[in-house]
Amino acid sequence: MISSHNQNLNVSDVALVGAGPGGLAAAIILAASGASVHVYEAQPIIGGRSRRLTLNGDPGQFHFDVGPTFFMMPYVLDEILAAAGSKLSERVELLRLDPMYRLLLGRPGQEPITLDTTQDMRLMEQRLSAIEPHDGPAFLKFISDNRRKLEAMTPLLRSPIRSVLDLCTMDNMRAGTHLRPWQSLYDHLRGYFKHPQIRLALSFQSKYLGMSPFECPELFSILPFIEYEYGIWHPRGGCNAIMNAMRDIAQELGVQFHFNSPVDHIEFEGRQAVGVRVGGALHRHKHVVINADAAAAMKRMIPESLRGAWSDQNIDRKKYSCSTFMMYLGVQGDIELPHHTIYASRQYEQNLKDISNNGVLSEDPSMYVCNPSRLDASMAPRDHSALYILVPTPNTQPGVNQVDWNSSSSTLRERTLDQLESIFGVGDIRGRIRAEKHITPNEWAAEGIQYGATFNLAHTLGQMLHKRPQHKMRGVEGTWFVGGGTHPGSGLPVIFLSSQITARLLCAELGLRCALDAPPSRSSGMLQEWTSPTVNI
Structure with missing residues (x-):
C-alpha cells in the first residue's frame, strides 16, 4: 500500500487513476511538460487490460497479452515518446506482420474463403480479384478514397469536441464532406464491392469498436484503411512490452507509481477535486485524471450530485459495446x-x-x-x-x-x-x-x-464526439478522463490520441507548455518512418 506524500498542493500536482495505456501516455506527456504526476494503480502491475498474463504449465511458463494484441499506427505513440526525448524503436522491437492476418470468411453450406491480407497493394488486388474480378480494382479505389478521408478527419480525431460549436471549425466542416452519417459501414461498402465476403473482409474491423458493421457508422471505413496503410505490428514480448517501456519512460521523468492502491473515490470540496482516497486515506492533488472505464468510474468515484447529465440512470441506459x-x-x-x-x-x-x-x-x-x-x-x-x-x-x-x-x-x-x-x-x-x-x-x-x-460505450452517432464523456468533466473542476470512453474512442491508437487531447488541455490549465508541441526537428519524418510504401493509385 502507498504512503501519503507531501500534503502541500503544487499547482502542477496531478493524480492519475489507472496505469493502463491511456494513463501511462498521459503521465509521460504531463511529466515531460513539467507536471508532478502520481499514478495510483489497483493491480500490482501496470497495463490495465493491456497487462501480461503468465500461466504455469508443463514444461514451463506461457505468456499472454490479456487484452489488445493488434498494434497499429505506431507513429501516434512515437509522438508521445518524442515529447519525452525517446523513440519507440529504441525501446521495443516491433515486427511488421505479413500476412497482417488470415481471414476465414464463412459461407452458408460451403467451406470458408481463406484470405491472407497484406500491405502489398497489388498483391492484395490480385487476391481479391481471384474471389471477385470487380473487387480487386475496387479495393484500390477504396484505399485511395479513405486516404483522403483520414487526412480530412485527422483534425477531428485530434481535437476536443466539447459541443456542437467545436464541429463548426473549417477543418471539422471539411471532414464532414467525407461523411454519410445516415449510412452503415456495410451499406457504404456496397458502393465499392460486389462480393459479400469481401465486404465482410473490410468491415469486420468494426468489432474493434465492439459494434456490428450493419450498425456501425460508415465513417469507420478508415479502420481497414489504417491497417493497410500503416500495417499491423507485433511488439516482441507482446503489447505489454510497450506498456513496460512506457512505465520505464514515465519513471525516468519522475512519475511516481503506487501499486496495490485502488482509489475508493475522488475527494471534492464543493465542486473542486482535491485528491483521491485510497484505503480511507486522502492523498491531495489539484487535478485527478481517470484512466478507467468511464461509465463505471463515474458511478464509483464521483458523487451523482456532481455529474450533471451522467446520472446513474442515464449511464445505465446508454448503449454499450x-x-x-x-x-x-x-x-x-x-x-x-x-x-x-x-x-x-x-x-x-x-x-x-x-x-x-x-x-x-x-x-x-x-x-x-x-x-x-x-x-x-x-x-x-x-x-x-x-x-x-x-x-x-x-x-x-x-x-x-x-x-x-x-x-x-x-x-x-x-x-x-x-x-x-x-x-x-x-x-x-x-x-x-x-x-x-x-x-x-x-x-x-x-x-x-x-x-x-x-470496448466501452458503443460508438453510435448519439454517443460520439461531444456526446461521449468529456476529457475535462463538465460541472466540476480538476476532474479529467482519458481512454476509450472519451473522444475519439476505443482501440490503442485512439486511446493514445485521447491522452494527447487531455494532456494538452490540462497543460494549458496548469500554464505549462505541452511537451507534445516540440520543435519539428524532434519528430520530423516520424509518420513516414511508420508508413508502408504505397502504390500510386
Whole structure:
C-alpha cells in the first residue's frame, strides 16, 4: 500500500487513476511538460487490460497479452515518446506482420474463403480479384478514397469536441464532406464491392469498436484503411512490452507509481477535486485524471450530485459495446496458424444479432485466434504455443443479456475447441492443453468495466464526439478522463490520441507548455518512418 506524500498542493500536482495505456501516455506527456504526476494503480502491475498474463504449465511458463494484441499506427505513440526525448524503436522491437492476418470468411453450406491480407497493394488486388474480378480494382479505389478521408478527419480525431460549436471549425466542416452519417459501414461498402465476403473482409474491423458493421457508422471505413496503410505490428514480448517501456519512460521523468492502491473515490470540496482516497486515506492533488472505464468510474468515484447529465440512470441506459469470452491456452506443439487468424461465422449477420440484440450465444460464433509464439519464442516454452482466443459475446446489460455464465462458460469452451479443430485445423487440441484460463463477461464486469463491455460505450452517432464523456468533466473542476470512453474512442491508437487531447488541455490549465508541441526537428519524418510504401493509385 502507498504512503501519503507531501500534503502541500503544487499547482502542477496531478493524480492519475489507472496505469493502463491511456494513463501511462498521459503521465509521460504531463511529466515531460513539467507536471508532478502520481499514478495510483489497483493491480500490482501496470497495463490495465493491456497487462501480461503468465500461466504455469508443463514444461514451463506461457505468456499472454490479456487484452489488445493488434498494434497499429505506431507513429501516434512515437509522438508521445518524442515529447519525452525517446523513440519507440529504441525501446521495443516491433515486427511488421505479413500476412497482417488470415481471414476465414464463412459461407452458408460451403467451406470458408481463406484470405491472407497484406500491405502489398497489388498483391492484395490480385487476391481479391481471384474471389471477385470487380473487387480487386475496387479495393484500390477504396484505399485511395479513405486516404483522403483520414487526412480530412485527422483534425477531428485530434481535437476536443466539447459541443456542437467545436464541429463548426473549417477543418471539422471539411471532414464532414467525407461523411454519410445516415449510412452503415456495410451499406457504404456496397458502393465499392460486389462480393459479400469481401465486404465482410473490410468491415469486420468494426468489432474493434465492439459494434456490428450493419450498425456501425460508415465513417469507420478508415479502420481497414489504417491497417493497410500503416500495417499491423507485433511488439516482441507482446503489447505489454510497450506498456513496460512506457512505465520505464514515465519513471525516468519522475512519475511516481503506487501499486496495490485502488482509489475508493475522488475527494471534492464543493465542486473542486482535491485528491483521491485510497484505503480511507486522502492523498491531495489539484487535478485527478481517470484512466478507467468511464461509465463505471463515474458511478464509483464521483458523487451523482456532481455529474450533471451522467446520472446513474442515464449511464445505465446508454448503449454499450459487446463483451468477450477469452481463452488463454498453453498448448503442446507448434501451431501452424499465422500470427492473427479471424473466423467470421457462416451466419455472420445472425451472429451479430445474437450478440447485440438477442443477448444469446450463437451456435456458430465468430472468433479470433492469436498465435504469437510462432513468431516470438519468448511467449511459450520450446515446441509449445501460447494461444489467445477471443469470442465476441453479449455484454451483461439487463434487458439484453440472456446468458448465464455460470453454466454457459463450459458450453462455449467446448464450442470454441470444436471450432479450433474443425475450422482452424488445430488437431487434437484438448489432448494438448498444458495450461488454461478463461475470462467471462461477468469477470470483465468485476474488474470495473460497465456491463463487461470491453470496448466501452458503443460508438453510435448519439454517443460520439461531444456526446461521449468529456476529457475535462463538465460541472466540476480538476476532474479529467482519458481512454476509450472519451473522444475519439476505443482501440490503442485512439486511446493514445485521447491522452494527447487531455494532456494538452490540462497543460494549458496548469500554464505549462505541452511537451507534445516540440520543435519539428524532434519528430520530423516520424509518420513516414511508420508508413508502408504505397502504390500510386
